[in-house]
Amino acid sequence: MPSLIQFGPKGLYCEKGGFYIDPWQPVNKALITHAHSDHARPGHKNYLCQSDSVALLKHRLSSNIKVQGQCFGKRININGVDVSFHPAGHIIGSAQIRVSDSQEVWVISGDYKLEQDKHIEPFEFMKCDYFVTESTFGLPVFHWKDQEETLQEINSWWHNNSSIKRPSIISAYSLGKAQRVIENVEQSIGPILTHGSVDAINKVLVASGIKLRKTKKLVEATEDEISRALIVCPPGAMDSSWTARIKNHAVAFASGWMNLRGARRRRGVEKGFVLSDHADWPGLNKAIRYTQASKVFVTHGYTDIFTKWLNSQGINAETVKTQYTGETVDNENED
Numbered sequence: 001m002p003s004l005i006q007f008g009p010k011g012l013y014c015e016k017g018g019f020y021i022d023p024w025q026p027v028n029k030a031l032i033t034h035a036h037s038d039h040a041r042p043g044h045k046n047y048l049c050q051s052d053s054v055a056l057l058k059h060r061l062s063s064n065i066k067v068q069g070q071c072f073g074k075r076i077n078i079n080g081v082d083v084s085f086h087p088a089g090h091i092i093g094s095a096q097i098r099v100s101d102s103q104e105v106w107v108i109s110g111d112y113k114l115e116q117d118k119h120i121e122p123f124e125f126m127k128c129d130y131f132v133t134e135s136t137f138g139l140p141v142f143h144w145k146d147q148e149e150t151l152q153e154i155n156s157w158w159h160n161n162s163s164i165k166r167p168s169i170i171s172a173y174s175l176g177k178a179q180r181v182i183e184n185v186e187q188s189i190g191p192i193l194t195h196g197s198v199d200a201i202n203k204v205l206v207a208s209g210i211k212l213r214k215t216k217k218l219v220e221a222t223e224d225e226i227s228r229a230l231i232v233c234p235p236g237a238m239d240s241s242w243t244a245r246i247k248n249h250a251v252a253f254a255s256g257w258m259n260l261r262g263a264r265r266r267r268g269v270e271k272g273f274v275l276s277d278h279a280d281w282p283g284l285n286k287a288i289r290y291t292q293a294s295k296v297f298v299t300h301g302y303t304d305i306f307t308k309w310l311n312s313q314g315i316n317a318e319t320v321k322t323q324y325t326g327e328t329v330d331n332e333n334e335d
């Protein structure tokens with residue numbers, strides 16, 4: 001029986017090290033995989049995260065929190081337990097957390113994806129004894145096409161709109177998808193404008209030393225700029241007075257859910273791009289096989305189906321709860 005990490009009432013707990021990973025109730029020491037709100041919760045006494053997440057945690061939780069940053073790959077010792085952070089490829093600052101002692105090696109992956117972006121470190125394949133994986137898109141139907149192809153689709157949609165002076169609004173979560181779209185589209189097509197909430201996150205990142213492309217808030221742009229622009233706004237601002245002010249605009253949604261038939265129509269948007277910050281079915285399987293783990297713990301998403309699948313493939317897997325389900329958690333990273 002593994003003993004280094006337990007699945008306790010407050011979350012993943014390392015008793016020997018005296019710390020939790022992404023706990024959902026206030027604890028003394030919390031190691032955080034990334035800054036999305038279902039992983040980085042308020043109320044902990046001490047936070048430890050990857051260096052690029054420090055400013056995001058302060059911005060989203062409180063400027064007064066006690067938070068320490070750790071660069072990728074550096075091993076530290078906490079009460080006799082080795083801990084290191086490794087790229088998860090999900091959003092800026094997202095990490096898999098490796099926890100080990102002389103007996104066991106654990107990797108808690110948080111959220112992850114295998115596609116390589118221009119602006120963040122690529123996912124690192126890890127070997128371990130015990131692997132904790134998400135399964136947001138853990139069904140065979142979720143199969144992303146090549147990312148370059150999807151980016152080309154976005155570019156040509158934007159280019160076509162821009163050439164007839166039609167503003168292009170693309171829906172993308174403020175933390176994660178927004179930066180991914182901004183940093184990976186073809187910059188020469190036109191100006192990139194942002195919603196205030198995207199701009200706020202970008203400013204936090206830039207102030208903490210992360211290089212991002214120059215963008216402008218929509219409210220600061222001229223009519224001519226708006227007509228040629230790619231406008232990045234969070235899903236919550238779609239179909240609002242904010243988008244209504246932009247005349248004659250085209251709308252698109254960038255999400256893994258666009259992979260499902262009818263999803264675009266249900267959202268009422270003209271265009272859907274399959275672009276997810278999570279691993280698809282082949283990606284989950286590839287990452288898990290690489291670990292050669294003797295046991296895989298499955299959380300977040302299609303847990304039961306995915307666990308069954310892994311067991312049928314001869315991989316010892318079990319569904320675990322790593323999220324308090326008694327409250328409403330916003331679905332900001334659910335795509």
Ligand SMILES: [Zn+2]
Pocket residue numbers: 034036090111333
């Ligand atoms: Zn996330």
